[in-house]
Amino acid sequence: MRTNDAQMLVLTALADGPLHGYAVNTAIERMTGARLGRGSLSGALTRLHGKGLVEYLDGEGRRRPLRLTPAGRELLTGEARSLARVADRIFETAVPNRIHYQDRLAATDLTRAYRQTALTSLDLRPGHHVLDLGCGPGTGLSPLDAATGPTGRVIGIDHDPAMVREARDRTAALRSTTVLQADVHALPLPAQSVDRIRTDRLLQHVADVPRVLAEAVRVLRPGGLLVAAEPDWETLAVDHPDPALPRAYTRHLCERIVRNPTVGRQLPRLAGDLGMAAPSVIPVTSVFRDVRTADRVLGLQRNTERAVSSGHFTRAQADAWLSHLARGPFLATVTLLVVTIGAGPATTTTALDDTA
Numbered sequence: 001m002r003t004n005d006a007q008m009l010v011l012t013a014l015a016d017g018p019l020h021g022y023a024v025n026t027a028i029e030r031m032t033g034a035r036l037g038r039g040s041l042s043g044a045l046t047r048l049h050g051k052g053l054v055e056y057l058d059g060e061g062r063r064r065p066l067r068l069t070p071a072g073r074e075l076l077t078g079e080a081r082s083l084a085r086v087a088d089r090i091f092e093t094a095v096p097n098r099i100h101y102q103d104r105l106a107a108t109d110l111t112r113a114y115r116q117t118a119l120t121s122l123d124l125r126p127g128h129h130v131l132d133l134g135c136g137p138g139t140g141l142s143p144l145d146a147a148t149g150p151t152g153r154v155i156g157i158d159h160d161p162a163m164v165r166e167a168r169d170r171t172a173a174l175r176s177t178t179v180l181q182a183d184v185h186a187l188p189l190p191a192q193s194v195d196r197i198r199t200d201r202l203l204q205h206v207a208d209v210p211r212v213l214a215e216a217v218r219v220l221r222p223g224g225l226l227v228a229a230e231p232d233w234e235t236l237a238v239d240h241p242d243p244a245l246p247r248a249y250t251r252h253l254c255e256r257i258v259r260n261p262t263v264g265r266q267l268p269r270l271a272g273d274l275g276m277a278a279p280s281v282i283p284v285t286s287v288f289r290d291v292r293t294a295d296r297v298l299g300l301q302r303n304t305e306r307a308v309s310s311g312h313f314t315r316a317q318a319d320a321w322l323s324h325l326a327r328g329p330f331l332a333t334v335t336l337l338v339v340t341i342g343a344g345p346a347t348t349t350t351a352l353d354d355t356a
Contacts, residue, residue: 005241006036006044011053011068011076012316018057018067021045030314034242048072090292090326091301099137099166104296106139114229114284114336118198119143121227121280121340127151128195131219133184133212134158134202138167144198145174155194157182185211189219197226201336203263204230210270213341217274226341229284230264235335236298238325245313245321249304252312257303264337271341280340291330298332300325 013019013027021041029035036044045066048054053072057065068076096104105111124130126149135141135156144154156171156179158164167179182188185208197216206212216226233254238246254261268278288294295301304322307313313321 006040007048007053008076008079009036009320010041010044010048011072011079012319014054014066014068014072015076018065020063020065024066034244091295091322092299093301095299095302098160099162102136102139102163108293108297110286110297114338115140115143115200117282117284117338118200118227118229119147121282121338122147122196122198122225124148124152124196129153129193130155130196130198131187131189131194131216132156133197133199133216134205135167135179136160136163136200138170138179140198140200141167141171141177141179142174145171145177148176150176152176154178155180155189157184157187159183185215187215187219191218192221193219195221195224197224199226199228199230201229201231203228203267204233204258204260206260209260209263209266210273213267213270213274217276224342228264228267228339228341229336230267230339231261231334231336232264233258233261233334235285236332237334238332239330240321240324242320245317248312248317249307249321252307252310253303256306256310256312264339267337267339267341271339277342278339279342280338282338283335284338285333285335288332289330291325291328294330294332 009028010024013024019027024045025035025041045054049056049066051071052069053075054066055069057067122130124144124147126147128148129152130144130148132141132144132154135158138156141154141156145152148154154174154177156167156177158167158179158181161181164179164181171177171179180188184202184206197220203209203212213226220226234250236250236253238249240246268281271278288297291300301322304313304318308315308318
């Protein structure tokens with residue numbers, strides 16, 4: 001641990017009142033999940049006392065309590081203000097507009113990479129009928145339309161009226177593409193009516209994954225394919241000197257933020273429950289080296305504040321977490337799985353165009 005980090009932890013531990021050395025370390029453990037080593041603690045106390053930032057009160061031996069001096073409290077207050085200013089410059093505080101957020105993701109190299117993998121796995125051919133479940137604002141519909149050609153058909157489905165309106169506007173010039181507002185748990189399509197189905201980060205959010213998959217299987221033609229691209233949020237790893245903090249952050253995401261955080265790894269088993277096979281599972285790992293880029297995808301500060309409310313972080317742990325992330329260097333990784341599910345041998349089926 002850096003010397004300054006240890007000193008700031010001691011000052012923070014003393015913010016609520018005097019403590020002796022052992023109690024200081026206990027308070028630090030409550031804040032961060034780990035105690036300072038004996039050398040780190042004694043070194044920090046010696047330096048802080050020499051700088052006039054802490055002072056000893058009456059007591060005996062090691063039991064002499066310490067308290068902040070006015071200079072120490074002023075420094076601690078200044079550090080808190082500095083951290084807030086740095087965090088405001090680096091991290092987003094407001095929840096982004098959902099359409100803008102989807103556009104932002106679509107524009108990243110990371111998203112382009114896994115979407116290309118999913119597109120290749122779909123094995124689209126001219127004349128195919130393709131269903132895009134959870135199409136959002138339509139950022140992924142144009143490549144499907146181009147791959148299936150004028151004799152094909154692309155249907156995007158989303159439950160959000162604003163997303164549907166946006167997707168319709170963006171695909172108005174695509175003659176083979178239609179966007180419907182519907183619930184993916186109850187698709188308004190006849191059985192065996194599409195050749196390919198794509199989901200892109202949809203299943204992590206739905207209320208009933210097996211029901212959505214069953215609906216997909218119902219409308220999929222024999223010989224058809226479902227390709228699902230889903231993150232495995234338990235693989236999210238962020239470098240930090242205290243490993244307990246990134247583990248707590250990832251646990252918070254999985255327990256409180258994402259409804260189905262590990263659905264990607266579950267898909268082969270769930271497909272088997274429906275009598276389907278998952279012949280291909282391709283991992284695509286995203287690597288973030290820039291904290292601002294990661295924050296625009298992961299919402300680091302917003303979710304950290306939620307983690308404080310949910311009890312996964314104390315306030316001091318959250319401040320220590322964000323402070324280190326803001327200073328860098330930064331490294332985070334998370335793996336998304338592109339899973340291909342097959343619908344069995346081809347037979348004569350109902351055409352999608354027979355629907356109203």
